[in-house]
Amino acid sequence: MNRLARLFAIMRKELLQLGRDRLTFGMIVGIPSIMILLFGYAINNDVRDLKAAVADLADTHLSRQFVAQLEQTQVLNVHYSVSTPEQLEKLLRAGKISVGIHIPPDFDRRSIDANRTAAHLLVDGADPTIFGVANQLANFPLGFDSTETGKPPVRNLEIRPFYNPERRTAVNVVPGLIGVILTLTMILFTAVAIVREREHGNLELLINTPVSTTELMIGKVVPYIAIGLVQLALIVMFGKLLFDVPVRGGLLELYVGAAAFIAANLALGLLISTVARTQFQAMQMTFFLLLPSILLSGFVFPFDGMPPAAQLLGELLPNTHFIRITRGIMLRDASIVDVGNEIAVLAGFAVVALTLAILRFSRRLD
Amino acid sequence: MTGNTAIRARGLTKNFGKLCAVNNLDLDVPRAAIYGFLGPNGSGKTTAIRMLCGLLTPTSGSASVLGFAVPGDAIALRPRIGYMTQKFSLYGDMTVRENLAFIADIYSYDRSDRNRRIDEILREYDFVDRARQHAGTLSGGQKQRLALACAVLHKPELLLLDEPTSAVDPRNRRDFWARLFRLADSGTTILVSTHYMDEAERCHRLAILDRGVKVADGSPQELQDSTGMNIIEVRADNPQRAATILENLPGVMSVTQLGVRLRVLVPQEIPGARQTIDAELRKHGLTAAVAEVSASLEDVFVAVTQARPERAA
Ligand SMILES: Nc1ncnc2c1ncn2[C@@H]1O[C@H](COP(=O)(O)OP(=O)(O)O)[C@@H](O)[C@H]1O
């Protein structure tokens, strides 16, 4: 009874202060909005309109048709026509083009000879995205036959993206971004929460009252779970309105998963705040956790493609599990059962981190 | 229970690395009394108070507060003490009333009791008109008053006040002390630290701390009576020159200038101090009124701290 009263007292106090702290309040709304706009618009892996030049030494009907088809993919945009491969290299070096297409004089013959490549692509290999695109183009089917019946080219193999047919980056980025935004804001809020009270001297008073450490910690976590869920709603809304990112699965499932994830991050933040001596240290530690949460969680690089050591580290990050949940629920209509394991891992994470924080928190000043 | 003793400490010591912040402190604080810790900055007042409420673990020694061993039984002790930290430790972004309400909730008042008690405190501590003002915007004196209000809200048996009147003007200090007397009258034991002599003089008993060591304790009267010094007050036209002369006079323990007056401390074993001083000043052609006076607390402080060797820097 008294315990509950004290718990509510702490929670009420946190909310009261939160409502008055414009900066923190701004962070709640500002960070999701800014990040989603930045990531949604600026980070775009859909490669289009790469500048290209052609050195068509064959200049036959077939070669012109080949170039036209490449242009139709919209990946390339031919800006220059030159007469020698050396000129292509010059343009590449000058940075005027990203791709050079060299069509040798015997293109027609080469194109029906399975043992020889029909044409050459010269690419700026420094940019992995462009290199990847060039690799795709290298497999571009030369499906026209020499009888020129006007039939469309027949592809041997067609790739059909299943969950993201339009192959839009935003659809893949936004579910992952939820995890990144929540990691940043949630850890930061609680990491700073106790350190700030220590710095302001409030803690010396507080630890001398009947408030128990558990009440203090839980009282500081619970209000922010609500805040985190509000942020989730904001991001999902922005994703839907601006980038047409779907939520194919249940919203309730998404919220249950997010609640576990938020609790895990808040508990992690509390753990930080029992270690950090100053607010600045707490922020540094937060960013120390944020970087791997972006790089090793499967948000930026496909998780399965990472080396085993990185995967192991990734498994230790709440965001890795949460991204599986969000992508599963939002893009693949996964049910709560499908992602149940991941939710359990996150809940376990929250309990362990909170327990450690409570054990580590000292009610003494020495 | 320990009967009439609220705080009892034996050999209480706290080291911070090589620094001995509190050294072998013995303490007996009677109930319902105002007990003062008098000492300059760094003398160990805060450290001693923190050990007594269980916030710091003593390096050695033991203490019992209201019958509870600290730091061992600190949890059981907490509801019964009120602690006012040296630094303002309430929430500046919350209003006066919100701060009081928070403290009341922490001490588990139920709803109706709570509001009645808060209104009572607001009235008693003159905050009715400022109940909705943010604590951070209060003046220094108002902040201290609010801190005291929060410390007494749950009616503790023992109040630990750490320099509660630093940054408070004299009028508000008088006011503040009037409240302390009322609290003591109603049975609350108060341990208060200060570096103001005039405040120390108001305590029922006090301990003088110097560099972590208790150099004297007793009631102000006892302390003043037992300095072992004759206090000679000198009014000279040229006090600075007189001070220089007297400082070099054998047997003089210390010379303190207070405006145009000099207070000269001479150990009681040395006879005829007044006459010697008078003669010495005349010899140097200075006219001065020389009189023997009774010791003030400041004299006590000078006497007990001057007697100790300087600590190596
Ligand atoms: N947490 C601490 N760590 C190291 N030294 C400390 C700590 N707290 C106090 N001290 C030192 O102990 C001495 C006594 O300090 P304190 O108790 O605050 O004195 P006072 O309250 O009388 O001004 C000072 O020299 C101070 O620097």
Ligand SMILES: [Mg+2]
């Ligand atoms: Mg102090």
